[in-house]
Amino acid sequence: MKKVAIIICVLFSLNGFSQNANKLTSEFNLEKKVAIQGYDPVTYFKQSKAVKGNKELSAVFEGVNYYFSSSENKEAFLKKPSAYEPQYGGWCAFAMGDSGEKVTVNPYTFKIIDGKLYLFYNAYFTNTLKSWNKDQDNLKTKADVNWRKIIN
Structure with missing residues (x-):
């Protein structure tokens, strides 16, 4: 048994x-x-x-x-x-924090924050890493919440 x-x-x-x-x-x-x-x-x-x-x-x-x-x-x-996993499932960190959307990334546009990999959209004269850097703490907090909603 x-x-x-x-x-x-x-x-x-x-x-x-x-x-x-x-x-x-x-x-x-x-x-x-x-x-x-x-x-x-x-x-x-x-x-x-x-x-x-x-x-x-x-x-x-x-x-x-x-x-x-x-x-x-x-x-x-x-x-x-x-x-080593990218954060937010490999979607654009800025978009995840700004609107909770899953937006594709440019693998060459990234940032390591506290030992974690964040990827960003960068095409057509738009580099979201620049926007992320202006409000990183706020966007990261929102992105964490938005990602948890997606995967739960």
């Missing part, structure tokens, strides 16, 4: 993980289930720049696929994935 109870608990846990992964993949900014348009999330922290990842060096975290530019970066990510 004890074994049956353990098996049931494991099955429910896996089902919860699957639902969580599906929720993330449906809300994250992904192209063919790949985060950050295939850019290596670790290079933002280690090299302070966007570097395209390699499909052969990929890892999946909570249903989201990430590409890496080196096996060292992949290993670093696998040790602590949450440390």
Whole structure:
């Protein structure tokens, strides 16, 4: 009887993980289930720049696929994935704070704040990182609230 109870608990846990992964993949900014348009999330922290990842060096975290530019970066990510994930599912941090909208990003326009990666829209003469920098604390607080509403 004890074994049956353990098996049931494991099955429910896996089902919860699957639902969580599906929720993330449906809300994250992904192209063919790949985060950050295939850019290596670790290079933002280690090299302070966007570097395209390699499909052969990929890892999946909570249903989201990430590409890496080196096996060292992949290993670093696998040790602590949450440390490298982009905030707000990889959507524009400014738009998330300003209006709660999911707006695509330019992977080259980013900022590291308190050890977290924030990405921004930058096209057609509009760089939202500049607007974010003018009111970062307020926008970050609003973006955190808006993102929680989306993923819950």
